[in-house]
Amino acid sequence: xxxxxxxxxxxxxxxxxxxxxxxxxxxxxxxxxxxxxxxxxxxxxxxxxxxxxxxxxxxxxxxxxxxxxxxxxxxxxxxxxxxxxxxxxxxxxxxxxxxxxxxxxxxxxxxxxxxxxxxxxxxxxxxxxxxxxxxxxxxxxxxxxxxxxxxxxxxxxxxxxxxxxxxxxxxxxxxxxxxxxxxxxxxxxxxxxxxxxxxxxxxxxxxxxxxxxxx
Amino acid sequence: xxxxxxxxxxxxxxxxxxxxxxxxxxxxxxxxxxxxxxxxxxxxxxxxxxxxxxxxxxxxxxxxxxxxxxxxxxxxxxxxxxxxxxxxxxxxxxxxxxxxxxxxxxxxxxxxxxxxxxxxxxxxxxxxxxxxxxxxxxxxxxxxxxxxxxxxxxxxxxxxxxxxxxxxxxxxxxxxxxxxxxxxxxxxxxxxxxxxxxxxxxxxxxxxxxxxxxxxxxxxxxxxxxxxxxxxxxxxxxxxxxxxxxxxxxxxxxxxxxxxxxxxxxxxxxxxxxxxxxxxxxxxxxxxxxxxxxxxxxxxxxxxxxxx
Numbered sequence: 186x187x188x189x190x191x192x193x194x195x196x197x198x199x200x201x202x203x204x205x206x207x208x209x210x211x212x213x214x215x216x217x218x219x220x221x222x223x224x225x226x227x228x229x230x231x232x233x234x235x236x237x238x239x240x241x242x243x244x245x246x247x248x249x250x251x252x253x254x255x256x257x258x259x260x261x262x263x264x265x266x267x268x269x270x271x272x273x274x275x276x277x278x279x280x281x282x283x284x285x286x287x288x289x290x291x292x293x294x295x296x297x298x299x300x301x302x303x304x305x306x307x308x309x310x311x312x313x314x315x316x317x318x319x320x321x322x323x324x325x326x327x328x329x330x331x332x333x334x335x336x337x338x339x340x341x342x343x344x345x346x347x348x349x350x351x352x353x354x355x356x357x358x359x360x361x362x363x364x365x366x367x368x369x370x371x372x373x374x375x376x377x378x379x380x381x382x383x384x385x386x387x388x389x390x391x392x393x394x395x396x397x398x399x400x
Numbered sequence: 401x402x403x404x405x406x407x408x409x410x411x412x413x414x415x416x417x418x419x420x421x422x423x424x425x426x427x428x429x430x431x432x433x434x435x436x437x438x439x440x441x442x443x444x445x446x447x448x449x450x451x452x453x454x455x456x457x458x459x460x461x462x463x464x465x466x467x468x469x470x471x472x473x474x475x476x477x478x479x480x481x482x483x484x485x486x487x488x489x490x491x492x493x494x495x496x497x498x499x500x501x502x503x504x505x506x507x508x509x510x511x512x513x514x515x516x517x518x519x520x521x522x523x524x525x526x527x528x529x530x531x532x533x534x535x536x537x538x539x540x541x542x543x544x545x546x547x548x549x550x551x552x553x554x555x556x557x558x559x560x561x562x563x564x565x566x567x568x569x570x571x572x573x574x575x576x577x578x579x580x581x582x583x584x585x586x587x588x589x590x591x592x593x594x595x596x597x598x599x600x601x602x603x604x605x606x607x608x609x610x611x612x613x614x615x616x617x618x619x620x621x622x623x624x625x626x627x628x629x630x631x632x633x634x635x636x637x638x639x640x641x642x643x644x645x646x647x648x649x650x651x652x653x654x655x656x657x658x659x660x661x662x663x664x665x666x667x668x669x670x671x672x673x674x675x676x677x678x679x680x681x682x683x684x685x686x687x688x689x690x691x692x693x694x695x696x697x698x699x700x701x702x703x704x705x706x707x708x
Contacts, residue, residue, distance in 0.1 A: 264603070264607060264608055267607070267608045267611055267612075268607055268608075268611050271611055271612060271615040271617050272572075272599065272601065272608065272611070272612045272617055273617070350600070350602070351601070351602045351603070351608075352599075352601050352602075352608055352612075353572070353599035353600045353601050359600075362575050362600065362602045363575045363576075363578075363600070366574055366575035366576035366600075366602070367575075367576050367579060367580070
């Protein structure tokens with residue numbers, strides 16, 4: 186029997202869908218880590234990106250820093266935070282936030298920059314304050330790119346949140362690490378397939394959202 | 401280095417000759433005993449698995465043999481057990497440092513022996529024809545349960561059995577510890593330790609596991625018994641009087657046709673000195689900031705123990 190058919194057997198075994206080790210519970214944990222990460226990363230990256238896009242300041246620095254952040258290996262960063270703070274929720278969330286910041290930041294500043302300068306000038310011309318220019322003109326017009334950044338961040342985080350299991354947390358990474366520890370390849374592949382499906386579903390939802398957004 | 405290479409070529413040539421001499425049926429025992437009688441002049445290739453301790457031990461074997469005038473060379477870093485067992489079976493290598501418990505499980509997946517003597521005798525019975533193990537060393541590299549010295553003092557803990565009295569014990573180990581016989585099931589069955597809160601950390605007793613232990617987030621951590629961090633952090637390795645964790649004594653695995661009295665007595669003298677503390681010492685020296693080679697570490701240790 187191939188590993189694939191064994192993986193489907195694993196997925197269709199009802200005991201794998203119940204209790205704290207069951208797929209629904211692991212998916213919820215996984216989505217929880219993803220949501221927490223994206224909320225924290227958005228709170229940092231979106232205001233910063235909007236400010237950079239609006240003022241045009243520190244743009245070079247932002248590009249350099251986010252480029253460097255992208256190059257950091259998530260598992261290495263997680264281990265580093267463990268050595269500093271010990272095990273728990275902090276290390277994986279911190280490592281995933283670093284992963285999510287670059288696309289969110291890029292989406293925000295590129296979005297604001299993409300707004301036609303004549304529109305912004307016109308907004309100033311009719312007497313809008315800088316805050317009004319940002320919130321009533323630039324943000325609404327850059328929504329599509331902002332959403333694109335969010336979509337990219339969510340996709341990366343949901344696919345990488347498996348690292349949480351490395352230090353004993355839950356999520357779908359449990360199936361990968363518990364599986365490889367006892368060479369239970371069907372469990373590993375089954376868990377991987379759930380991650381893939383989850384990522385595709387989220388991506389599809391964002392695609393729909395982007396299509397419905399005004400620009 | 402150049403000498404090593406020359407030796408390698410020489411031994412490969414000698415090996416080719418001896419293989420050619422065997423010819424025909426490789427299971428023909430008469431030709432096997434034939435080369436056995438001339439084995440005092442036979443060159444020996446010492447192999448190693450792809451990790452530091454195995455490479456150091458292979459160097460220890462090879463240098464000790466060379467010091468006794470045996471023509472020995474090394475072929476290090478061969479890979480996992482599947483790869484080097486194949487190499488010793490086909491004669492690419494003649495000798496390799498092994499571990500009794502894991503070697504037994506490789507040849508007999510259903511083996512249940514855990515005490516050192518039981519494992520050794522089971523291993524003798526499980527080895528395929530043409531291979532033998534010599535006397536095992538007292539030193540073992542295996543899973544071991546460790547606590548901090550503060551925890552040991554505060555709770556009066558020196559053995560795994562003492563953990564049974566602690567309520568809500570927190571243990572960190574690799575994920576397989578949850579299901580394997582030497583892990584949580586065995587702690588309950590053999591020592592009556594129940595209600596353990598388990599944290600799976602997938603770094604093989606590495607830095608994250610160590611940090612969880614030293615920061616007090618867990619009480620007990622599974623760390624391999626010859627890891628330098630045990631001594632560096634003054635951890636207390638708990639004794640295992642009922643052999644929960646299977647013995648993993650270091651043992652020379654050797655081809656029958658490579659055994660001579662000289663080889664056997666030399667390796668016996670080496671094994672006698674290879675305690676778990678000696679393994680720890682070798683690994684600690686190998687991990688030093690000056691990044692010594694396995695050969696240097698082996699040489700220093702052999703000299704210190706009067707074996708070369």
